[in-house]
Amino acid sequence: MGMGSEGSKDLDFELDETFLKILDELRKDSRISVAALAEAVGISRSNAYSRLNALIESGVIERFTVEINPRLVGKKVSALVFVSLDQSKWKQFGMQLGQLEQMDYYAVTTGGYDAVLRLRADDVPGIQHAVVDVISQWSCVRDTETVFLMQEQSSDYALAPLDVETGTLDPMGVLNFDSAATRSLRGDGGVGRRPNGN
Numbered sequence: 001m002g003m004g005s006e007g008s009k010d011l012d013f014e015l016d017e018t019f020l021k022i023l024d025e026l027r028k029d030s031r032i033s034v035a036a037l038a039e040a041v042g043i044s045r046s047n048a049y050s051r052l053n054a055l056i057e058s059g060v061i062e063r064f065t066v067e068i069n070p071r072l073v074g075k076k077v078s079a080l081v082f083v084s085l086d087q088s089k090w091k092q093f094g095m096q097l098g099q100l101e102q103m104d105y106y107a108v109t110t111g112g113y114d115a116v117l118r119l120r121a122d123d124v125p126g127i128q129h130a131v132v133d134v135i136s137q138w139s140c141v142r143d144t145e146t147v148f149l150m151q152e153q154s155s156d157y158a159l160a161p162l163d164v165e166t167g168t169l170d171p172m173g174v175l176n177f178d179s180a181a182t183r184s185l186r187g188d189g190g191v192g193r194r195p196n197g198n
Helices: 017-028 034-041 045-057 090-097 124-137 180-186
Strands: 077-085 103-108 115-121 141-148
Touching: 017 034, 017 045, 034 045, 077 090, 077 124, 115 124, 124 141
Parallel strands: none
Antiparallel strands: 077 115, 077 141, 103 115
């Protein structure tokens, strides 16, 4: 399946709530079938197929990929490395990043540092080697600060608006709302369940 074209451009269609719901479902499972996608979003299969193609051709969906658990493939230690650069050597920095095998994420930042890298390695010495023996030796790098990650949690925030029902006053005068999100947090499917189970 071909991916969208490169470069930024304006969409020639409205990214409505149905499109956002499709994207939410694909972010949960990019292998979902068109039939299952249509059922999850509440549209016909032909509609789901045409909308999916529109998202791909417009570049909204750049690629379909997989999320790997780094610990299970041997990358048991992760760290963020904040980098301060010689401002005249950004091009050199960009070229050398491509040779850093431990890096799996990079961003330009504001504040006290110019960039942040996320490194993954088999062990602490692997991170130390990448920072001390490699990154710090680049002439474009002025300073670094390394922060080891103790725990990581990805966020599946919803793109489509939450379906929140109208608020109701309980006997104590408290305004209550109920939605799929709040039911999920409570761990039940009921409406207005109280802590004592009544």
